[in-house]
Amino acid sequence: GKSTLLNVISGITAVDSGKVTIAGTEIASMAEVVRDQFRAERIGIVFQTFNLLPAFSALENVLLGMSFSRKKPSRDRAKELLALVGLEHRLHHHPRQMSVGEQQRVAVARALANQPRLLLADEPTGNLDTQTAAGIFKLFRRFNH
Numbered sequence: 700g701k702s703t704l705l706n707v708i709s710g711i712t713a714v715d716s717g718k719v720t721i722a723g724t725e726i727a728s729m730a731e732v733v734r735d736q737f738r739a740e741r742i743g744i745v746f747q748t749f750n751l752l753p754a755f756s757a758l759e760n761v762l763l764g765m766s767f768s769r770k771k772p773s774r775d776r777a778k779e780l781l782a783l784v785g786l787e788h789r790l791h792h793h794p795r796q797m798s799v800g801e802q803q804r805v806a807v808a809r810a811l812a813n814q815p816r817l818l819l820a821d822e823p824t825g826n827l828d829t830q831t832a833a834g835i836f837k838l839f840r841r842f843n844h
Contacts, residue, residue, distance in 0.1 A: 702747055705819045709742050710734040722816060739767035743815035745823045749806040751794045757781055757805045758790040764809035780808035783838055785831065799826045807835055811842055818842070 706712040708719060710726045719727045721741070726734055738744075751760045758777055765772035781787055784804035794802050803826050810818060818839065824832035 702821050705744070705821050709744055709819055710738050711744075735767070736769075740769065740813060741816045743810035743813065743818040745803075745806050745810045745818070745820040747821040747825070749794075749802050751802055751805055751809075753794050756791045756793055757786055757797070757801075757808075760794075760805055761809045761812050764812040768813045770813070777808070777812065780811055781805070784808050784835065800828070800831065803827060804831070804835070807838070811838070814842070 703712065707714055708721070710719065710729070714727050717727070718725050721737075724737065726737060729737065752763065755763060758774070758781065761777040761780055762772045762774065765777065778787070778790060781790055781804075784807055786801060786804055786808070789797060789801060789805075792801075794805070797805070803823070807820075807823060810820070820839075823839075824835050827835065
């Protein structure tokens with residue numbers, strides 16, 4: 700139920716009835732391409748299964764998240780975000796070369812890449828130790844201001 704709700708709120712899953720309104724914008728009635736652009740520019744999502752591309756490095760996965768926005772992807776910003784989640788030493792590692800916790804932190808960096816107005820996170824710290832989880836929540840609060 701929780702993952703489905705996040706997918707509905709983000710516009711990934713269409714609703715059969717009712718409305719989904721984000722920051723005064725009703726997204727359920729948008730054309731799919733418009734909804735996709737809205738999501739890319741205004742919503743960051745940390746999926747429970749991370750959804751990282753296995754053939755891409757950590758850096759490339761974050762850059763890919765940026766590529767759906769109208770802004771030009773920034774390698775410097777992607778590196779900065781990976782450093783903020785403690786992965787500056789894993790930029791060129793692929794998901795299979797990282798622990799589950801490291802993969803989760805790449806997913807967090809990707810979700811923050813476009814400076815979203817709304818961040819949806821499905822178990823964002825479920826695979827992290829207490830100290831790293833606290834750091835992720837601190838990062839979320841930082842981006843909330």
